[in-house]
Amino acid sequence: MSILALPALPATAAAAAPAPAAIAAGDTVIHAGALLDRPGRAARGASTIIVRAGRIAAVLDGLIPPPPGVQLIDLSTRHVLPGLIDSHVHLGSDRAGNEGLLAGFTENRELAALEAYWNARKTVAAGFTTVRNLGDAGATLALREAIARGWVDGPRIVDAGASISATAGHMDDRLGVRDEFAEHMPHGHLCDGAEDCRRAVRQQVGRGADVIKIATTGGVNSRIGAGLGAQLFDDEVKALIDTAHMYGKKVAVHAHGNDGILLALRHGADSIEHGTMLDDQTVALMRKTGAYYVPTLSTVNGYIERLAANPGAYSPEVRAKIEWRIGITGKSLEKAVPAGVRIAFGTDAGVSKHGRNADEFELMVKHGMTPMAAIEAATVNAADLLGLSAEIGTIEPGKSADLIAVDGDPVADVKRLKAVGFVMRAGRVLKGE
Numbered sequence: 110m111s112i113l114a115l116p117a118l119p120a121t122a123a124a125a126a127p128a129p130a131a132i133a134a135g136d137t138v139i140h141a142g143a144l145l146d147r148p149g150r151a152a153r154g155a156s157t158i159i160v161r162a163g164r165i166a167a168v169l170d171g172l173i174p175p176p177p178g179v180q181l182i183d184l185s186t187r188h189v190l191p192g193l194i195d196s197h198v199h200l201g202s203d204r205a206g207n208e209g210l211l212a213g214f215t216e217n218r219e220l221a222a223l224e225a226y227w228n229a230r231k232t233v234a235a236g237f238t239t240v241r242n243l244g245d246a247g248a249t250l251a252l253r254e255a256i257a258r259g260w261v262d263g264p265r266i267v268d269a270g271a272s273i274s275a276t277a278g279h280m281d282d283r284l285g286v287r288d289e290f291a292e293h294m295p296h297g298h299l300c301d302g303a304e305d306c307r308r309a310v311r312q313q314v315g316r317g318a319d320v321i322k323i324a325t326t327g328g329v330n331s332r333i334g335a336g337l338g339a340q341l342f343d344d345e346v347k348a349l350i351d352t353a354h355m356y357g358k359k360v361a362v363h364a365h366g367n368d369g370i371l372l373a374l375r376h377g378a379d380s381i382e383h384g385t386m387l388d389d390q391t392v393a394l395m396r397k398t399g400a401y402y403v404p405t406l407s408t409v410n411g412y413i414e415r416l417a418a419n420p421g422a423y424s425p426e427v428r429a430k431i432e433w434r435i436g437i438t439g440k441s442l443e444k445a446v447p448a449g450v451r452i453a454f455g456t457d458a459g460v461s462k463h464g465r466n467a468d469e470f471e472l473m474v475k476h477g478m479t480p481m482a483a484i485e486a487a488t489v490n491a492a493d494l495l496g497l498s499a500e501i502g503t504i505e506p507g508k509s510a511d512l513i514a515v516d517g518d519p520v521a522d523v524k525r526l527k528a529v530g531f532v533m534r535a536g537r538v539l540k541g542e
Contacts, residue, residue: 132176143155195237196240198241205460225249236529241269268320302344321359332424365383379494383457404441416428442477451490452478484519514531
């Protein structure tokens with residue numbers, strides 16, 4: 110791949126080969142060896158993409174020579190596809206278990222903001238030009254704005270603010286902390302009772318959250334041995350989801366146990382995150398409601414790597430849940446795929462490692478998806494889940510110029526997406542210059 114500013118041609122040469130009318134001064138021309146412009150459909154052959162003011166202006170068949178002085182990005186030996194979308198990340202940290210708990214006490218908030226930026230840079234370099242950040246202390250809300258203003262480079266961020274759960278639920282960071290310290294830790298994002306749950310949603314809306322994240326069940330990483338079943342009552346879940354929808358916000362629901370999944374789906378959840386214990390009833394209800402399933406399979410990679418480096422990385426009650434999660438991962442996806450459940454790509458990066466998001470593709474294929482379906486989940490489907498289908502997810506005129514390139518055909522071998530060599534977001538080259 111090379112980026113060239115072509116010199117002006119002699120008048121006679123220019124007359125012999127006039128520039129296509131679609132290409133104008135100031136455009137960027139991209140030559141793609143093969144183009145998967147709309148995942149879910151067959152790829153096109155050699156193609157020319159015209160980028161104008163950060164957007165796709167045209168997609169043409171063949172390698173069209175640009176006019177004199179127009180920038181050419183030569184990806185004619187590579188496969189080009191839309192920028193990838195990770196629907197479930199936590200940019201605020203790349204650490205977990207006891208290491209993450211200690212960092213929360215010893216490191217200041219300013220450093221946390223820089224860590225979020227560092228993780229965002231790793232993510233976009235891996236080809237993920239958009240992410241949905243599902244909960245942290247607030248650093249990513251600020252990072253979202255800095256990226257949108259062009260102050261720093263990174264992926265487009267859809268942010269949930271702080272995730273919501275009940276007291277002693279999955280989002281209660283006071284678990285496992287001494288009482289005299291726990292009372293000083295943030296807990297406004299926790300709620301008990303329907304009225305309090307409405308307040309918790311409104312608090313995140315007021316902070317500028319794009320989406321609301323709630324937990325209807327326990328979690329693997331929460332420092333309490335209270336299981337992975339439901340931890341909210343019916344009226345609390347209804348209050349949370351109804352309030353979010355009243356403000357026009359979609360609701361992403363952390364849920365492992367089947368009882369908590371059913372609670373969320375019955376009240377209109379937009380996506381189920383993890384969904385580790387899906388059964389025939391919940392699969393049928395997901396199909397009926399149209400809720401997306403975000404499997405987050407690659408969390409197990411993070412667990413395995415951290416335990417290999419340090420067997421004491423997690424407290425005993427968390428370690429027991431991790432062993433269970435490793436053993437059951439992928440079983441729900443194997444039920445959801447043949448049933449026709451809508452699936453969006455998400456990794457839970459932060460539990461798994463940032464910048465390694467594409468590891469999820471291999472696990473999705475291992476547990477029942479075709480490579481094309483997995484790519485579609487990370488582009489077309491994820492864009493729909495995030496409410497951004499008019500902006501991203503495909504390469505077509507009018508959309509943001511978010512695209513990546515890899516060596517070899519990712520539909521033939523999805524592992525190709527682990528080595529993204531070129532990244533453009535909104536017309537800016539962020540990798541591959």
